Amino acid sequence: MDLPQHSQATNGVTLAITGMTCSGCVNAVTRALSRVPGVTDVCVDLDAGRAQVSGNASPQNLVSAVEKAGYGAEPVQGETAEKEGRHGRGGCCG
Numbered sequence: 001m002d003l004p005q006h007s008q009a010t011n012g013v014t015l016a017i018t019g020m021t022c023s024g025c026v027n028a029v030t031r032a033l034s035r036v037p038g039v040t041d042v043c044v045d046l047d048a049g050r051a052q053v054s055g056n057a058s059p060q061n062l063v064s065a066v067e068k069a070g071y072g073a074e075p076v077q078g079e080t081a082e083k084e085g086r087h088g089r090g091g092c093c094g
């Protein structure tokens with residue numbers, strides 16, 4: 001996939017996660033992403049199927065970490081939580 005040039009060193013990457021069905025999956029994905037070098041914070045939204053990753057980790061590393069955990073992941077470009085229309089409340093995003 002072709003990533004825009006700004007995707008490498010921003011302070012946040014959004015991933016579309018597939019395969020998550022419960023909070024156990026959220027934990028597994030969160031843990032996998034947290035282990036990627038450069039990641040400072042991870043927020044996984046089960047309902048939206050999205051993971052917000054803070055830090056300067058490369059999207060490719062994030063994707064492969066999720067895939068190793070048994071799920072699917074794809075970087076989402078140009079999408080913010082705002083655009084989803086609602087911000088998850090009470091989740092790990094606080």
Ligand SMILES: [Cu+2]
Nearest residue numbers: 021022024025
């Ligand atoms: Cu699960």
